Amino acid sequence: MMDSFPATARDASLVLIVDDVPDNLAMLHDALDAAGYMVLVATNGEAALARAAQARPDIVLLDALMPGMDGFEVARRLKADAGTAQIPIVFMTGLTETEHLIAALAAGGVDYVTKPIKPAEVLARMGVHLGTARRARAQQQQALQARSALDAFGHASLTVRIADGRVLWQTPLARELLRRHLGIDGPRPALPAEITAWMQRQQPTLAQQPEPPRWTLDPGDPPGLGTLVLRLHPPSPEAEESGPGELLLVMREESDLAARETLRQGFGITGKEAEVLYWLAQGKINRDIAEIVGSSPATVKKHLERIYAKLGVETRTAAAAMAMARLPG
Structure with a gap:
């Protein structure tokens, strides 16, 4: 469980190591743990997929050749799942033939290290890919926030x-x-x-x-x-x-309806207040607004008082200016 990690390590990157050889797991686990990473391990493909789906590691170190489901198939399944598709995969392989290395990259790997594993090399390559992944996530999040913010307008x-x-x-x-x-x-x-x-x-x-x-x-x-x-x-x-x-x-x-909805969402006011504010921005006086919205001038005045308070203004001119700034030209 992730709660078993000390508090100081929880902000560190989470690494999933997948290898069917216990000695390889132990060596990498110790090296990564000493470097401040949180570490999960799996000894076969099925366990790797389950741990990745549950824990969403920041990077996967994946043995290419394992009994049963090999690393190539594990990588393909991780990349096919939207929840794990963005996790960078570094293959660990004793295979140096060109077609095997191409297969690793084609399956979704971003890099590979050859066996026997050198922990210093693994750490260096991981650092590069973790940095790239963090920047990509930050850019995605910024783009999502910016686009979603347009809805309010x-x-x-x-x-x-x-x-x-x-x-x-x-x-x-x-x-x-x-x-x-x-x-x-x-x-x-x-x-x-x-x-x-x-x-x-x-x-x-x-x-x-x-x-x-x-x-x-x-x-x-x-x-x-x-x-x-x-x-x-x-x-x-x-x-x-x-x-x-x-x-x-x-x-x-x-449309007028869309404009009123823009004001309602943008200023956090009620639908009726948005309607009154919209017609105020069109230059209507209280009596005209009352006729349009089907209420009395006194009710319109009360709506305007609440609008002024919510917008942090004191005059109808200031409220109208704020409304016009939110509406398309």
């Missing part, structure tokens, strides 16, 4: 595979807009053929276009939907490295 983003229009990643708001406007849902839906064809036409010249290409889906059923606008962007550099042939779509529902 009414912009939904998704990553789409150009070849077939398959959605590979989407924010919660993107999923909701796809469901409402296009009637598609699920973790990895496919966009309609006409949108996919539009993306494919735009892709060759996308980087040279001064503005992101725009696709507009006019309102339809059910009543009350706004206009769905899609803008096509090149992928980020890290997305190009991990999945070439993908593009970023940013969607927005342009």
